[in-house]
Amino acid sequence: MYMDGASSKEGCGAGLLLISPTGRAGLCLKGVLYRKSYLQQRLKCVTPEKGSYVLRELHEGVCGNHVGPRVLAKKGMLSRYYWPTIFWDSAELVARCKSCQLHAPIHHAPTQEMIPLHSPWPFFQWGIDLLGPFPRAPRGYDHLVVAIDYFTKWVENVNRTILHGLKTRIESARTGWLDELPTILWVYRTTPRTATQKTPFVLTYGTEAVIPAEIGVPSSRVQYFAVQNNEEEMRLNLDLLECRREEACIRMAKYKRQVARYYNARVRHLSFKLGDLVLRRNSVSRAGGTGKLNPNWKGPYVVKEADRAGYCKLAHLNGDEVPRTWHNSNLRLFR
Ligand SMILES: [Zn+2]
Numbered sequence: 001m002y003m004d005g006a007s008s009k010e011g012c013g014a015g016l017l018l019i020s021p022t023g024r025a026g027l028c029l030k031g032v033l034y035r036k037s038y039l040q041q042r043l044k045c046v047t048p049e050k051g052s053y054v055l056r057e058l059h060e061g062v063c064g065n066h067v068g069p070r071v072l073a074k075k076g077m078l079s080r081y082y083w084p085t086i087f088w089d090s091a092e093l094v095a096r097c098k099s100c101q102l103h104a105p106i107h108h109a110p111t112q113e114m115i116p117l118h119s120p121w122p123f124f125q126w127g128i129d130l131l132g133p134f135p136r137a138p139r140g141y142d143h144l145v146v147a148i149d150y151f152t153k154w155v156e157n158v159n160r161t162i163l164h165g166l167k168t169r170i171e172s173a174r175t176g177w178l179d180e181l182p183t184i185l186w187v188y189r190t191t192p193r194t195a196t197q198k199t200p201f202v203l204t205y206g207t208e209a210v211i212p213a214e215i216g217v218p219s220s221r222v223q224y225f226a227v228q229n230n231e232e233e234m235r236l237n238l239d240l241l242e243c244r245r246e247e248a249c250i251r252m253a254k255y256k257r258q259v260a261r262y263y264n265a266r267v268r269h270l271s272f273k274l275g276d277l278v279l280r281r282n283s284v285s286r287a288g289g290t291g292k293l294n295p296n297w298k299g300p301y302v303v304k305e306a307d308r309a310g311y312c313k314l315a316h317l318n319g320d321e322v323p324r325t326w327h328n329s330n331l332r333l334f335r
Contacts, residue, residue: 039078046082052089118252127150128147131163138178190208190209195255272306273303273306278301278332278334279300280326301314313325
């Protein structure tokens with residue numbers, strides 16, 4: 001139950017104690033209803049309309065700092081106001097606040113399921129990517145073209161490995177990145193990959209490469225090296241290479257299935273329909289500047305077309321078309 005002074009006779013002078021069915025005590029004083037609270041001694045009961053004004057002041061007024069719904073409702077009650085829908089009204093106000101929506105954090109959850117691609121045999125499928133820019137090296141090199149066989153690894157992972165290797169090597173070796181590159185590639189080729197449990201080198205040539213440590217501290221194969229025997233074993237390894245690759249292929253398929261299952265559990269399905277108002281991610285569109293104080297989102301725009309693959313065509317509110325198509329992962333619904 002709630003009421004304000006307007007619906008009661010003024011100046012009755014008497015206090016009236018009201019007990020609600022849930023046991024919370026209220027007090028009617030001079031025609032104004034107060035509710036007993038755990039936070040404050042007494043909260044003035046107001047209508048949702050007056051409450052809405054209080055919430056707007058607390059959220060975006062002179063003393064407002066666009067807090068979330070729970071804190072907003074708490075601030076309302078600390079200011080000694082109460083009405084039964086104070087929390088839901090706070091949530092609604094925050095959800096519809098334009099400023100809060102434009103500065104809303106970027107969601108990182110994927111919006112589409114991962115479908116693992118399998119490559120039937122080595123070097124059947126290639127991924128090529130550009131890595132850089134790096135500090136300009138002698139002869140003007142400042143980018144790397146990374147070409148990687150899809151069977152052994154995904155391009156993004158290779159990029160990450162190369163970049164990490166370069167950063168750490170440059171830190172300790174204090175030389176240029178271009179000088180360190182052959183070493184990094186050797187490290188990559190002679191390190192077993194998690195997905196296949198094999199090194200890219202052995203899957204290509206059938207035999208593990210002899211690394212410098214095996215020469216420094218002779219390993220058994222270096223110690224007991226015999227030319228004749230070695231030739232024969234190398235040829236046998238080439239014959240057995242198909243079996244090794246098949247084994248690696250099965251491991252890779254299992255690994256990719258595990259990764260996809262983990263990834264897909266985090267997918268947040270987002271879809272928009274014609275006429276929806278949406279905001280687009282500012283870091284992608286760069287429509288609203290990229291400074292620290294610039295909003296994360298820009299808009300609203302109207303959805304003009306939406307396809308099943310998750311791409312939308314957008315238009316400004318005046319009907320002008322926004323260039324390019326926009327993927328759902330770079331959009332959020334504007335309320
Ligand atoms: Zn806000």
